[in-house]
Amino acid sequence: MASDRPLRMGMVGGGPGAFIGDVHRKASRMDGVIVTVAGAFSRSAEQSRATGKQLMLDPARVYPSHQEMIEKEQKLPPGERIDIVAVTTPNNSHFPIAKLALESGFHVMCEKPMTFTSQEARDLVAVVKKTGKVFGLMHNYTGYPMVKLARDMVRGGDIGEIRKIVVQYPQGWLSTPLEATGQVQASWRVDPGQSGVAGAIGDIGTHCENLAEYITGLKITQVCADITTFVAGRRLDDDGNCLLHFNNGARGILHVSQIAVGEENALAIRIYGTKLSLEWHQEHPNALHVKDQNGPEKIYRRGNGYVAEKSAAAARATRLPSGHPEAFLEAFANVYCNFADTVRAVQAGVKPDPLALDFPNVDDGLRGMLFIETVIASGKSSDKWTNMPV
Secondary structure (H helix, E strand, C coil), X not given: CCCCCCEEEEEEECCCCCCHHHHHHHHHHCCCCEEXXXXXXXXXHHHHHHHHHHCCCCHHHECCCHHHHHHHXXXXXXXXXXXXXXXXXXXXXXXXXXXXXXXXXXXEEEECCCCCCXXXXXXXXXXXXXXXXXXXXXXXXXXXXXXXXXXXXXXXXXXXXXXXXXXXXXXXXXXXXXXXXXXXXXXXXXXXXXXXXXXXXXXXXXXXXXXXXXXXXXXXXEEEEEEECCCXXXXXXXXXXXXXXXXXXXXXXXXXXXXXXXXCCCCEEEEEECCEEEEEECCEEEEEEEEECCCCCEEEECCCHHHHHHCHHHHHCCCCCCCCCCCHHHHHHHHHHHHHHHHHHHHHCCCCCCCCCCCCCHHXXXXXXXXXXXXXXXXXXXXXXXXXXX
């Protein structure tokens, strides 16, 4: 939707040593639809000011806390205040920040997992519904064009009825007690007080759950989980293996690990239907493998016209001609673009384009929290199957 200005964003988190906050800033400004103008980047006022200076922001709009940012931005004239609050802090603070921002009249983009507990997630669903504000959840892998192509091929019936889903996310970066060195990204992720009840399952297992449900349109109904902490002294899981039941009768395998030595970010998914199967790898994201029992394997590549013919969403998410790789930052940016177009539509009082609504939302966040808690409960249970709440 046309606009005479970019949407203005205030960020909470993303200060010195942060990874994901910086990615949010880069991705959100990639297409000129959003600009970061304010922030409370750290619990340390000094570090927040240092980040604001680095970003060349007006010092008056660099705040010592998210409460002060929201309060003071709310008092600015509508033509000057922020439109969006981006929440890029550890998991334990997502809910109070997002709730305050929504109730203060701001739209929200939040990192995953959405909240600290499933009850907070249910409460946030109610807040979003009550305020009518747009809430986006940054499951960035849904932004890849070939993931969207896979979803639309499933929707179009190309692969037939889904029978089996295999999704994985092995990493090796926590194969040693990295948190003991003071490394920021490791420290909070293995801290139950900041991360929640899960480690690897919450950090990367939710990406697997979200990707499987996004592409297939199915819902996980039951889980049988084996959860392990391999690194001595670590308080949260660093490896998980799950059997899954889906609501159409399909079966699934989901495995994640952060102690898989030598692995980087090997997220991958295989979906087996009665006609065809699909396979996508995050480390080679511009290709979707389509396999046929009665013919040769086909490889669909991002940016080609035959992709656009099958998936308007994939075409919308493509910036460059075929052969020029698009990847992680672009996928992040695609989520922000759709989110921004939806915010503009809501601000203008018009119905958003259905293609613009293609981004993870508060309901996906609730699914993620239910998944985390179900997997952890299953891992502790002697029962073979644990039902996932609805």
